Amino acid sequence: MRNQDPAQLIAGVRGGDRLRLAQAITWVENEHPRAVELLAALYPCGGGSHIIGVTGAPGSGKSTLVTALARAIRAAGQTVAIVAIDPTSPFTGGAILGDRVRMRALSGDPGVFIRSMATRGSLGGLSKTTGGVITVLDAAGFDRILVETVGVGQAEVEIASTAHTTVVVEAPGLGDEIQAIKAGILEIADLLVVNKADRPGADKTVQALAMMLELDGTHARPRRHHGRLVPDSQAATGTPAHAGQGESRDDARWRVEVLKTVASTEEGVETLRQRIEAHRDWLLETGEWTAREHLRAAHAVEALLRAELERRIRAQWAALDVRALVEAVAQRRQDPYHAAQRLLAGH
Amino acid sequence: MNQQGQHSIEQAPDASAAPGPLDVAGATDTTPAAPRIRVLVAKPGLDGHDRGAKVVARALRDAGFEVIYTGIRQTPQMIAEAALQEDVDVVGLSILSGAHMTLCPKIIELLRNQGQSHVVVVVGGIVPEEDIPRLQAAGVYAVFGPGATTEAIAATLRQAVAAAQGQ
Numbered sequence: 001m002r003n004q005d006p007a008q009l010i011a012g013v014r015g016g017d018r019l020r021l022a023q024a025i026t027w028v029e030n031e032h033p034r035a036v037e038l039l040a041a042l043y044p045c046g047g048g049s050h051i052i053g054v055t056g057a058p059g060s061g062k063s064t065l066v067t068a069l070a071r072a073i074r075a076a077g078q079t080v081a082i083v084a085i086d087p088t089s090p091f092t093g094g095a096i097l098g099d100r101v102r103m104r105a106l107s108g109d110p111g112v113f114i115r116s117m118a119t120r121g122s123l124g125g126l127s128k129t130t131g132g133v134i135t136v137l138d139a140a141g142f143d144r145i146l147v148e149t150v151g152v153g154q155a156e157v158e159i160a161s162t163a164h165t166t167v168v169v170e171a172p173g174l175g176d177e178i179q180a181i182k183a184g185i186l187e188i189a190d191l192l193v194v195n196k197a198d199r200p201g202a203d204k205t206v207q208a209l210a211m212m213l214e215l216d217g218t219h220a221r222p223r224r225h226h227g228r229l230v231p232d233s234q235a236a237t238g239t240p241a242h243a244g245q246g247e248s249r250d251d252a253r254w255r256v257e258v259l260k261t262v263a264s265t266e267e268g269v270e271t272l273r274q275r276i277e278a279h280r281d282w283l284l285e286t287g288e289w290t291a292r293e294h295l296r297a298a299h300a301v302e303a304l305l306r307a308e309l310e311r312r313i314r315a316q317w318a319a320l321d322v323r324a325l326v327e328a329v330a331q332r333r334q335d336p337y338h339a340a341q342r343l344l345a346g347h
Numbered sequence: 348m349n350q351q352g353q354h355s356i357e358q359a360p361d362a363s364a365a366p367g368p369l370d371v372a373g374a375t376d377t378t379p380a381a382p383r384i385r386v387l388v389a390k391p392g393l394d395g396h397d398r399g400a401k402v403v404a405r406a407l408r409d410a411g412f413e414v415i416y417t418g419i420r421q422t423p424q425m426i427a428e429a430a431l432q433e434d435v436d437v438v439g440l441s442i443l444s445g446a447h448m449t450l451c452p453k454i455i456e457l458l459r460n461q462g463q464s465h466v467v468v469v470v471g472g473i474v475p476e477e478d479i480p481r482l483q484a485a486g487v488y489a490v491f492g493p494g495a496t497t498e499a500i501a502a503t504l505r506q507a508v509a510a511a512q513g514q
């Protein structure tokens with residue numbers, strides 16, 4: 001029988017009970033009526049985990065790399081949770097969550113916890129409740145949380161406002177010529193990894209990426225302003241990567257690096273772990289950690305607000321004949337602009 | 348494939364699927380969506396016959412389930428651990444090696460010991476007729492052999508999960 005008592009789930013999450021941790025995550029994922037109670041109690045206990053996003057094209061080796069990275073993190077004496085996200089079929093609502101196939105090397109380790117999630121209709125590369133699930137894992141006290149996004153193209157950059165450190169994974173042979181259009185995803189990278197470095201063309205991919213960073217001029221991740229990505233030249237003042245500032249500020253910039261790994265043999269993975277740690281140190285030393293916590297908070301509040309507004313608007317529809325309204329728009333008796341306004345106004 | 352089978356595969360999207368931008372059909376339905384059923388599909392032991400497991404994983408996805416696929420060569424401990432972390436409703440074991448009589452009771456015992464006796468366990472693959480009652484006595488809910496249809500599997504799982512949750 002599953003647990004139905006939030007107090008017991010909260011105590012379980014805080015006390016290292018893995019079954020209750022898993023059940024708490026399910027509550028959050030299913031938006032259980034009492035999940036808010038649970039999250040509200042757990043949220044103040046969080047803040048200790050370093051959240052690391054791993055994103056990149058389908059098949060670039062994210063799951064294999066996350067597994068190798070988790071092993072390196074364990075070898076360094078830290079605990080680690082993994083959230084692996086795969087897409088929900090828009091046609092059936094079902095999903096195949098297959099990332100675990102690559103993660104068998106982590107089984108049997110009590111310092112590791114792996115959870116697969118389906119996007120359930122979300123489009124940003126994560127699912128709507130990923131933030132809540134991270135809150136639970138954070139409160140459970142994992143030192144590091146690795147978040148593997150769905151295999152993404154370029155628009156799915158939500159991970160950057162969820163993680164403290166974002167690792168973008170590329171692989172040789174995924175088409176060097178299309179690198180340029182992937183700017184959207186490259187811009188969110190704190191670290192760039194060319195995985196499958198055992199494959200031909202790896203050095204060419206490294207060079208192409210290094211050249212893009214060179215062209216970018218700053219080697220630095222663009223600033224964010226009020227939760228939005230802004231080009232470097234328009235960034236708010238007082239941020240370390242802003243052009244035209246003094247040397248000392250310039251030194252405080254984070255330089256995006258291109259690293260090579262062979263995830264399947266763990267080659268280069270310990271170096272990657274160390275660079276992730278260096279990024280964490282940089283965040284803490286420059287005050288950027290606090291800035292990213294603000295960004296994450298703003299993102300979380302905005303997402304919940306959006307969801308709640310949508311829920312309320314939909315609830316109002318119960319009192320309206322939406323079908324007739326849509327029919328009127330289809331027949332051009334009503335325009336969609338005023339129809340939407342009527343729905344918003346609730347009459 | 349029979350007509351009935353066609354129908355349930357091409358059913359309208361799961362009612363619990365996220366609503367579209369202007370989901371007119373669901374516009375007046377404000378009841379919370381039913382949680383999606385999570386199924387772990389695993390192949391214990393050393394047999395490499397993974398075609399059936401993959402076919403079933405895909406079919407269940409198409410029937411609206413969330414399937415966690417773990418691949419071949421899983422030990423009973425690995426399967427129990429994954430079932431716990433993923434908080435699944437169902438564990439589906441695909442066994443074509445003949446080792447079902449040792450593997451299944453072991454896995455069921457591990458699930459019970461970790462507080463997951465509510466999890467429904469089903470088995471697919473090559474199981475001789477005379478072993479089916481013995482597996483059921485050990486706690487296996489249902490056994491599906493070659494030719495089992497998606498409709499039958501999906502319906503059985505839905506029924507079993509509903510019964511387990513109603514307890």
Ligand code: B12
Pocket residue numbers: 388393394395396397398399400402403438439440441442443444445469470471472473491492493494495496500
């Ligand atoms: C294809 C096949 C192979 C392929 C496997 C390819 C692959 N990657 O899967 C290859 C050629 C590699 C192979 C090798 C061997 N095979 Co073979 N193989 C078969 C064969 C002909 C068909 C299996 C198949 O894929 N069926 C199609 C799928 C879709 O059906 P299915 O797996 O039964 O799944 C259905 C149901 O069982 C059920 N189901 C299955 N899993 C699950 C899981 C869940 C959760 C649910 C709900 C339902 C469910 O639903 C599915 C859909 O209806 C069978 C004979 C047979 N007719 O079954 C022999 C058979 C399974 N093989 C057999 C043997 C002995 C071997 C070998 C040991 C042969 C040898 N001496 O080398 C090797 C071992 C390989 C290994 N590493 O384990 C024997 C097993 C005997 C036994 N259990 O007592 C069989 C039964 C043949 C026989 N009659 O002797 N084999």
Ligand SMILES: Nc1nc2c(ncn2[C@@H]2O[C@H](COP(=O)(O)OP(=O)(O)OP(=O)(O)O)[C@@H](O)[C@H]2O)c(=O)[nH]1
Pocket residue numbers: 057058059060061062063064065099102150151195196197198199261262263264265
């Ligand atoms: N040669 C080589 N193959 C690798 C390496 N890393 C991963 N692979 C293989 O690449 C394939 C895909 O790896 P995954 O880790 O599943 O990739 P992924 O990015 O998680 O894939 P999705 O989650 O489906 O987007 C697998 O066959 C891996 O074994 C590597 O460094 N070198």
Ligand SMILES: [Mg+2]
Pocket residue numbers: 062063064098099148
């Ligand atoms: Mg993956």
